[in-house]
Amino acid sequence: MRIAIKNLNKTYKGGVRALHDINLEIGQGMFGLLGPNGAGKSTLMKILATLEMPSSGEVFVDGENICNQRKRIRQKLGYLPQFFGVYPQMTGYEFLFYIAQLSGIKRKTAQMQALHILKEVALDVARDRKVKTYSGGMLRRLGIAQALIHDPQMLVVDEPTVGLDPEERIRFRNVLAGIGTDKIIILSTHIVGDISSTCDELAILSRGKIVYRGTPAGLIQHARSKAWTVACREHDYSQIAAKMQIISTISTHGNLHLRVVGKPIPGFDFKPAVANLEDAYMNFMDEHTGERVDEDILQEAKS
Amino acid sequence: MSLFIKHILAVGRAERLLIFRTAKFWVLSGIGLFIVALFILGTTLATIFDNNPPGEFMLQGTDALLAMYLFSFLQAILIIFIASDFRKTEVHSRLDQVMYSRPVDTASWVIGKFWGVVSSLIYLNIALIVLASIGRIFKWYFTDASIGLQPAFIYIMIATIPAILFMTALVFFFVSSLRLQALSIILPIGFVAAILFYFQGKFLGFFDYACFTSPLFASDLIGFADLGYLLYQRLFYTVFALALLCFSIILFPRPVQNKKLQHFVLLGGTIFSLIAVFLVLRVVQMEKELQNWRKDAYAFQKSLVNKATCKVSHYDFDVKLFGDGAPLQATVQFSIKNPNAEPLAELLFSLNQALKIHTLKSIAGETLPFEHKFNVLNIRLKQPLTPADSIELILTYAGKPNADDFILDRLPDQDDLIRKREGPFLRSSISSWLDNDFVILPMESGWYPIPGVACGYGFRRRPPKNFATARITIEGPAELHYITQGRQISSDSLQGRYVFAVEKPVPGFSLNAGPYKKLSRKFRQAELALYYYPQHLPAIETFSEIADTCFEAIETLLDEFETVTGTAYPYPQLSFVEIPTQMQIYLTESGVRNTLLQPGIIMLEETAITGHNIEKEIELRQKKAKRRGRDDSIRKIKRDVFIDFMLDFLLPYKAWQGDGTLNSPLKNYLHFQVDIQNPVLHRALEVQYFERC
Numbered sequence: 001m002r003i004a005i006k007n008l009n010k011t012y013k014g015g016v017r018a019l020h021d022i023n024l025e026i027g028q029g030m031f032g033l034l035g036p037n038g039a040g041k042s043t044l045m046k047i048l049a050t051l052e053m054p055s056s057g058e059v060f061v062d063g064e065n066i067c068n069q070r071k072r073i074r075q076k077l078g079y080l081p082q083f084f085g086v087y088p089q090m091t092g093y094e095f096l097f098y099i100a101q102l103s104g105i106k107r108k109t110a111q112m113q114a115l116h117i118l119k120e121v122a123l124d125v126a127r128d129r130k131v132k133t134y135s136g137g138m139l140r141r142l143g144i145a146q147a148l149i150h151d152p153q154m155l156v157v158d159e160p161t162v163g164l165d166p167e168e169r170i171r172f173r174n175v176l177a178g179i180g181t182d183k184i185i186i187l188s189t190h191i192v193g194d195i196s197s198t199c200d201e202l203a204i205l206s207r208g209k210i211v212y213r214g215t216p217a218g219l220i221q222h223a224r225s226k227a228w229t230v231a232c233r234e235h236d237y238s239q240i241a242a243k244m245q246i247i248s249t250i251s252t253h254g255n256l257h258l259r260v261v262g263k264p265i266p267g268f269d270f271k272p273a274v275a276n277l278e279d280a281y282m283n284f285m286d287e288h289t290g291e292r293v294d295e296d297i298l299q300e301a302k303s
Numbered sequence: 304m305s306l307f308i309k310h311i312l313a314v315g316r317a318e319r320l321l322i323f324r325t326a327k328f329w330v331l332s333g334i335g336l337f338i339v340a341l342f343i344l345g346t347t348l349a350t351i352f353d354n355n356p357p358g359e360f361m362l363q364g365t366d367a368l369l370a371m372y373l374f375s376f377l378q379a380i381l382i383i384f385i386a387s388d389f390r391k392t393e394v395h396s397r398l399d400q401v402m403y404s405r406p407v408d409t410a411s412w413v414i415g416k417f418w419g420v421v422s423s424l425i426y427l428n429i430a431l432i433v434l435a436s437i438g439r440i441f442k443w444y445f446t447d448a449s450i451g452l453q454p455a456f457i458y459i460m461i462a463t464i465p466a467i468l469f470m471t472a473l474v475f476f477f478v479s480s481l482r483l484q485a486l487s488i489i490l491p492i493g494f495v496a497a498i499l500f501y502f503q504g505k506f507l508g509f510f511d512y513a514c515f516t517s518p519l520f521a522s523d524l525i526g527f528a529d530l531g532y533l534l535y536q537r538l539f540y541t542v543f544a545l546a547l548l549c550f551s552i553i554l555f556p557r558p559v560q561n562k563k564l565q566h567f568v569l570l571g572g573t574i575f576s577l578i579a580v581f582l583v584l585r586v587v588q589m590e591k592e593l594q595n596w597r598k599d600a601y602a603f604q605k606s607l608v609n610k611a612t613c614k615v616s617h618y619d620f621d622v623k624l625f626g627d628g629a630p631l632q633a634t635v636q637f638s639i640k641n642p643n644a645e646p647l648a649e650l651l652f653s654l655n656q657a658l659k660i661h662t663l664k665s666i667a668g669e670t671l672p673f674e675h676k677f678n679v680l681n682i683r684l685k686q687p688l689t690p691a692d693s694i695e696l697i698l699t700y701a702g703k704p705n706a707d708d709f710i711l712d713r714l715p716d717q718d719d720l721i722r723k724r725e726g727p728f729l730r731s732s733i734s735s736w737l738d739n740d741f742v743i744l745p746m747e748s749g750w751y752p753i754p755g756v757a758c759g760y761g762f763r764r765r766p767p768k769n770f771a772t773a774r775i776t777i778e779g780p781a782e783l784h785y786i787t788q789g790r791q792i793s794s795d796s797l798q799g800r801y802v803f804a805v806e807k808p809v810p811g812f813s814l815n816a817g818p819y820k821k822l823s824r825k826f827r828q829a830e831l832a833l834y835y836y837p838q839h840l841p842a843i844e845t846f847s848e849i850a851d852t853c854f855e856a857i858e859t860l861l862d863e864f865e866t867v868t869g870t871a872y873p874y875p876q877l878s879f880v881e882i883p884t885q886m887q888i889y890l891t892e893s894g895v896r897n898t899l900l901q902p903g904i905i906m907l908e909e910t911a912i913t914g915h916n917i918e919k920e921i922e923l924r925q926k927k928a929k930r931r932g933r934d935d936s937i938r939k940i941k942r943d944v945f946i947d948f949m950l951d952f953l954l955p956y957k958a959w960q961g962d963g964t965l966n967s968p969l970k971n972y973l974h975f976q977v978d979i980q981n982p983v984l985h986r987a988l989e990v991q992y993f994e995r996c
Contacts, residue, residue, distance in 0.1 A: 049404045053558055070560040074406035085397030089324035090317075101313035102405040104306055146401060 001062050001153055001184055002027050003048070008057035010043050010208075018043040020208040022057070029181055032199035032216075033188040034281060040208040041188040042082055045158040048186065049079040061154060073154075075104065078147035082159040082188075084139065088132035092123055092142055095131060096149055103150035113149055121145045121175055137168030144175055155185045161194050173197050196277035204284065211288055216277050223280035226261050228270040240265065245282045262286065310411035311418060318419020319426075321392060322385055331384065332427050335377035339370045339431060343438035351445040354920040358910025361446070361839075362884070363439065364454030364521025370435040371428070371458045375466065375513045379495045382424060382467060386474035387487045389416045390555075403557050410561075410568050413479075413552045417471060424467045428459055446916050449838040454521040461530065461537055462514035469512050469540040472547035479554040507532070507590055509583070512540050522883035524817065524836055524909060525741050528733050529706065529885075532586065539582040546575035593707055600656075600677035605759030607679065611643040612755040613650050613688065616808075617772045620751065624779035624816065629701035630737045631658070631744075635751055636666070636697045637771075639688070646687035652680040653757040653766075655749035657705035666695040678749060679756055704748045706734045706887075732887040740783075740818060743882050745901055746811035753811070770808035777801045779816060784834055786815040788903050790875045807873065813901040815880045824854045826861060830876045833952075835912055839881065842917040846945045849938050853945040860946075860953070874903030879952050882906045907952060915951070920944045 008022040018040045035041050046052040047059060050070045059066045066073045086095055093114055100110035118124045121141040126134065131142065140160060147155055157176070161169045177198055179185060187199060195202050196216055204212035204219075212219060227247075232240060237256055240246065244262035251257075261283040264270040273279075322328050343366060350356040359365050393399040402412070432455040443450040470491060477487035495513075502510035511517060517536075521527050549572025552565075559565050619636040626632050641647045654660075656678050663671050663682065674681045688694055735748035744750040749757060754769045775787050781799040785791075788811075789803025805812070815834070822843060823832035831854075835843075846853055865871055886899060886906065899906035921937075921944050928935040 046400070049400070050558065050560075051400055051404055070558065071406050071408070074404060074560070077404060079401065079404040081397075081400040083397045084401065085395075087317075087321055087392070087396055087398065089321055094317075094320070098313065098317045099401075099405070102310060102402070102407050104309075104406055143401075 003154070003184060003186075004060040005044075006058045006060070008044075008047065008059060009055045010040075010047065010052065011055045018208055019047075019054070022208075022210055024203060024210060024213065026184055026186065026201075028184055029200045030176070030185040030187060030198050032195035032202035033186060033205060034190065034192065034195055034202055035205035036190055036285070039190075039205040041190070041205055042158055044205065045079075045081070045156050045186070045188050048154075049077060049081075049156050050074055051079075075150075076153045078150070078152035078155040080143045080147045080155075080157045080160055082162070084143040086131040086134075086139060086142065088130065090131055091128050092118060092131055092134070093127040095142065096145055099146045100149045105150055117145045117149050120148075120178075122171075135168075137164050137171065140164060140168065140172055141175065144172070148179065153183055155179065155183055156188075157185065158188045159190070160187070161189065161191055169194075192278045192281045204281070206285065206288075212284060216280075219280040219284060220275050220277055221280075223261060223275040223283040225272065225275075226263075226283050227273040227275040227279040228260050228264060229273050230258050230260060230268050230270045232256050232258065232268060236268070240268065245286045247279055247282055307408065307411050310407045311415040314407070314412055314415020315418035315422060318389075318416050319423045322419065322423045325385075327384055328381070328423070331377060331381045335374045335381070336427075336430065336434065338377070339373050340434055342373055343370060343435055347438040347441045350442050350448065350916070352919070354916050354923050355914055356446070356916055358908075358912070358914030359520075359884075361442070361448040361913035362521065362523050362909065363449045363451040364458075364523075366435040366439045366442075367432055367455035367458050368519055368521065370431050371462060372515075374428070374431055375462075375515060376499075378424065378427075378463075378467070379470065379513055380492070382420070382470040383474055383488055383491045383495075385423070386420050386471045387478055387484050389413075389420065389475060390478050391484055406560075408561050408564055409555050409557050409559070410552045410564055412557075413475065413555055414548065417475060417548055417551075420471050421464075421467050424471075425459070425464065428463050428467075432456075432459065446919065447841045448913070449523050451523075454526070457521070457527060458519065461527075461533065462517065462519060465537045465540040465544070466513040468544035469547075472544035472551065475551040476547040476554075479551040479556070507536075507586065509536055509539075509586065511536075518885070520884060522885055522909060523838060523913075524881070524883045525736055525738065525885070528736070528883065532589075535582060535586050535589075539579055539586070542575050542582065543579040546572050546579055548572075549575060596677075597707075601758060603677040604679060604756035607651060607756045608759045610649075610651060611645060611647060612767075613639045613647055614642045614769055615639055615752075615754055615771045616693070618751065618774075618812070620773060620775040620777075620812075622775065622777045622779075622814070624737075624742060624777065625739060626778070629659075630703050631750065632699075632701040633658075633751065634697065634699045636695065637752065638693055638695050639754075640693040641688040641690050644690055646689045648684055648687040650682040650684065650688070650754075651756060652682070652752035652754055653678055653749050654680040654700070654752045655702075655704040658700045658702040658750070661699040661701065662697070663699075664697050666697065671696070680752055698752060703737050704735045704744065704750050706736070706748070733883075733885050734887045736883065736886070739780075741883070742779075742783075742814055742816035743886065743906070744814040745899075745906070746813050750814065751812060768810035770810050771805075772808050773803075773805040773812060775803040775805070775812070775814075777803070777814075777816075782818060783816045784819045784821055786834060786878050786880050786904060788812050788874065788876075788901070790830075805875075807875070809874065809902040811902055813904055815882070815904070815906070817880075819881065824850075824857075826858055826877070827872075829872055829874060830878075831857070831861075832876060832878045834878060834880045836881050836909065839909060839912045840915075840917075845917060845921070846941055849941055849945070852938070852942050853949075856942065856946050857949055857953070860950075876903050878904045879907050880904060881909050881912055884908050884910055905952065911952065915948055917944060917948065920947075 003026040005022050005024040008019055009017070010019040011017045022044065033041050033044065043052060047054050048066070050066055050073055053067065061073050061076065064072060090098070096114035096117060097110055100113050101107065105113055115124070115127070118127045121144060123138060123141055123145065126138065131139070134142065144157070144160070147157070161172055164172060173194065176185065176187065187194060189195060199216060201215055202219070203210050230240065232255070234254065234256060240258060240260065243265045244260040247259040247261060249256055249258050259273060261275070261279045346360050346366070346369070350360050393402050435455060436452060439448070439450055442448040473494070474487055474491050477490055478484065481487055498510050498512065499515060504511065504516045508516055517533055519527065549568050552568045553572065615637045617638045621634040623632040624630065639650060654675065656675065660673065660675055660680070663673050665671060671685070672683045682696070684694070735745065735750065736743040746753065755766050757766055760766060773789060775789050777785050778800050779785065781796045785801050787803045788809045789805040791801060792804045793802040794800070817834070818837070819834035820837045820840070821832055821834055823830055882899065886908070899908065921940055924935070924940045924944065925937070928940065
């Protein structure tokens, strides 16, 4: 199974161009879509989930154009949107049973499937509780459960770990990792950690354009010899931040220990560090697009 | 079952579950059910503990009608608030993307949501009917009121479901097209307010989508009578609801999944809209045609008022009821006389236009030319009928008298005479009835040829009377009782053939038939009889042991009556016949209404009998006697109760006021014989009032 995106453009009413001539081939396995907020990731996800119409260009899933074959694509598709909610009055089981029926599963099978998937995402103990009583992490797991309930061949997951605590995030990543390798899983996120721990391939989207397409290792390779650590005084922080991309900051006894990427500036004692995907992504964005990612997000990713 | 239907049912089930778990639904419906429950409790207690309960409350359809009527106001608001959530639920729950990415057609999704709302409300209405039925069971248990669930289900089918379908579809349409929930609430509320405070029954009541003012009063005898117009209106709202639903699907903000289905829905919406428009046009056209016909007929008859007419001295009716082809088939042989000083070349008769004439011949077998137009049968004689000369004709006709085409004095500008009462108790206004169980053909319905034209004589003036004798042969179902002006001279229940003779001339003939029970007694030469619907008077058996005493007392009263008025009762019978509450009230020359009166026959609206709780009355009188230290025997109490019961028909309280009760025999004595201004009648009315008090 393959997804082929050809010359895809999306311009919203009012002239906002969300996607610009996107060309992408996605095969089986987990594919990461990385990019800062507003890069166009969610728009691309919505088009793949058949919720938005492209302004031009085509998207093929196994040779079928998703604009013409929505129903068939939807049968193969599981989708977890960035903002996922629930019917607060329903129980987890009722919700999944309903979703299963909407996905075309027969009533009896739907009942069994709902129970099975609840167990898979470790929600079986809470199946008869109203979902309004679920925690954020439980809701996310319920979200992935609804996306998987009909065993889709293509899973589109948009910013799934935002707002989750570290434990829930890891648990969620494990759930994703447990999904078979025979599916296409597109994980859109601005949290690099999600990609680094799960994806075989990734693309970086910036201002509606694909600026990188390759493997995480390739991206890291690109940042080799560009990652550093440095200790400095607080008043030096702004000087370094103006010239380099700060990845993380640790403050101890009035001193700052920074992790940075970029070309070192004179006057400080930069020590080389082994580049990771965060470093690589930050470096790439800084070099190729001039965009800098918010340090807080990186902190979140590291945690 | 196709996936399309499965999706609809799944979405509908979920929607219903969500509605049933919202506070809004339970608060609004709870208030409605509570009000209805209180009302039903109140009317149940009133009918159980009142010895003279309102007759309407005892009819089997009334509880359900009132429950539905009271609830319909709150339901209008409830639907708007629930249905307007149909898109918001997913959007606010941030579930819209998850739901819309499922392989569910937009049509299944919207129809499923629609079904969810509609089915929730239907369940609620079933609860309402259960509530009303509980009240009815209590009434039946304690008062012997009639019981039956049929009217309740007909209310749901005719009134409730089209109203729910329409209002839900209207709100869905607004939500899909405007996408602003506030407007989707305000606009339908405005529509409901406009109906309640402005449109009401205007424009033929066409805007009354929830039957706030529709004639839905059910008779225990004939059910809902003629719902023809109402059914058109209800069909319109159902079809229009389907059209709105189709357009809601088209306008629903979701990328099209199945273009073929979408085109099909668009086609469906267009077809439903066209049908709805057609229904509106059809109703307008029908009403226009009817009113134009009535006006033209009125004008036509008015132009003939001063034309010399003949008199009929004797009719020989051969009537076949419910035979093959037509519910009424009649052959009438009648002797016609020219009472004028001038010869008559044309003979004018009134005959309902819906009765189709098959043959018109002279007694010698010669076919005569005729014209039957605007309820007027104009017979053209080959040889003018010279003064005092007579001729005998044989007329054969068949059909079902059209209740709308007669009584032309009731034109739309005389609205108060067409509608008996406003509001939920609007009872329609049929002027005749003919179905397999009941036949109610007053002479005003024009079921037989009556000399002269029926209207156009001026305000509250009636046509000249034609006194005639008759022989009436009726062939019909053996299980029915037949009531005419005649004395029954033979009956063959095996053949279902009954012969009546009217030996003393009467001013008109009516025909009633139904599965009545008869309570009768000879009074001098006349038969005093009450024909009642068995369910309405089950307690009458209570009086069997003292029947003689009761009747003797009534005979004494009637004797006194004759002495006071100086007028002997002129007819061979005085029959009280129970008729459905929807029957139209005839206007008399006296200007007094509610005259369901025929020569020798008094038609009693069914509520007159159902308004008597005989057993309760006996019980109350026993208690009263005990309290006052009297030792009244049960025989005496029963006798008093029975006489009071009969007096309500014989000498009603309000007869002197001319308000609703010209059904006394006093009126029957004189109504067809002398003018209302007759001093004897005036004096007698006065006496009647004081006697009764």
